[in-house]
Amino acid sequence: MTSHLFCPKCGRASEGGLCTQCLIKHFNLIEYPSILELEICPTCEACFAGGRWTKYQDYADAVTPTIMSQLNIHPDANDVRIALKPPLSDGRTSKIHVRVDAVVQGMGVFKEFDVEVRIKKRACDRCCRIARGYYEGIVQVRASGRILTEMERHASEKIAHMVIKQIQDISRNAFISDIKHLKEGMDIYVGAIRAGRQISKAIIDKFGGSFSEASKLVGNRDGKNVYRISFAVRIPKLMPGDIISLKDRAIQITGSRKKVTGMDLRTGARFISDAKSLKGVKLLCHESDAEETILTMVQDDEIQILDPDSYKPMILPKPPFLKAESGDEILVVKTGEGVFVLPEKKG
Ligand SMILES: [Zn+2]
Ligand SMILES: [Zn+2]
Structure with missing residues (x-):
């Protein structure tokens, strides 16, 4: 003899217990509090959702995880999707429409409801720490x-x-x-x-x-x-623009990392050295100490300038990089080891 099982609610045939229709009808997809709370830091606007503070682009992005963390969805529901409408757009209390879709025993179920969302201001962990x-x-x-x-x-x-x-x-x-x-x-x-x-x-x-x-x-x-x-x-001690004295050379530093680069202000030759071997080197001045003066004469290997302080003419060896002509203004540095013309800054 075959045994027939019936749904105790509606009397339809079932596998035992409630039939799927009745199960769905009485299925409590979701439980939710009457008021949802959304905690927002007044300083940085981070939101407290799912047990931690997170910074969102705006409230709407924060609402979903916050509400998710406060809704109690039935464990037998699969493929849960939550849609909120309209998302909060400001920091005030407002009503929000929630629709939850899920699949239970192969059947689609949904629930729609309105819930009040209350915005609570609270300083977040980060802002508290900054304040302390x-x-x-x-x-x-x-x-x-x-x-x-x-x-x-x-x-x-x-x-x-x-x-x-x-x-x-x-x-x-x-x-x-x-x-x-x-x-x-x-x-x-x-x-x-x-x-x-x-x-x-x-x-x-x-x-x-x-x-x-x-x-x-x-x-x-x-x-x-x-x-x-x-x-x-x-x-590093040496900075770009420093002018150093090294074995009767005057070097203008252009780069100072592990390797120090620069230019010999007398010969125009490129300079490169390990930073370590320049420890204790003598610093003459910095290029920002340079003064403007007039180039009064240019010859093959000599130039005449006016001393920027006394305006007295002085003769210097012509640096190979010099492009200025007689009558031009040039930059010079006066150091304990002589007066040096600086190359024109590029750009
Ligand atoms: Zn039934
Ligand atoms: Zn904050």
Whole structure:
């Protein structure tokens, strides 16, 4: 004898228990709170969704994950799709229309409802840390054997902000909590070690030099040791534009990294050397110390100029790179080892 099973609700034949139609009819696809909360940081507009803060392009992008995390969808539902209409467009409380589509036992089911979304302002983890002056790394920018110049300070600061901008989306702790200017250099405090390392790299990419890392145990958080890392960035002593004295040569530096390049101001010859072998070299001046003066006479191997301070004529050997003619203005530097004509700047 064959046994026939019937749906207890409608009496139709079924495999046992409710038939698919009745199952779908009584299936509770979704449970949701009467009010959904959307937490937004008032400072940076990051949204708290799914247990963490994320920065979205706008509210509409934030609403979906936030609502997803607060809806309770039946575990037997497959291929769940959620559509929201209209997405929130401002920071006020508003009603949102939700439609959830899913597949249950091979049948498509859906539920539509309106739900109130309440915007709550709360400072995010990142903004709280910035406000507290939190930091994990210090980038200490110094120059070897001299004080960091204004230009180098300015450029390092700009580099630091640029690096942060590039990585802040992937590293939420990538922020600058403070910049301290000291007599000899500057300290950049950053919220993430990774940011400190990238900033250090970018600074030596620009100026040459090197950096080293040192870590210091500063405490314990959730059973884990917390370290702070200091990045000692050393910019080379020689800078482009420096004029140095080297075995009775006067060299104008054009590049200063591992290799130092320049030009001999007497012969016009190209100069190249290892940075290491130039340690302790004598610095005469910088090209920004140059003064303008008049070229009064040009001969085969001599020129006459007016001393820029006393206006007295003086004779110099003619540098091979000199293109100016008598009557032109030229740039000269007066150093302890003589007066030198500088080549014209290109561009
Ligand atoms: Zn039934
Ligand atoms: Zn924030």
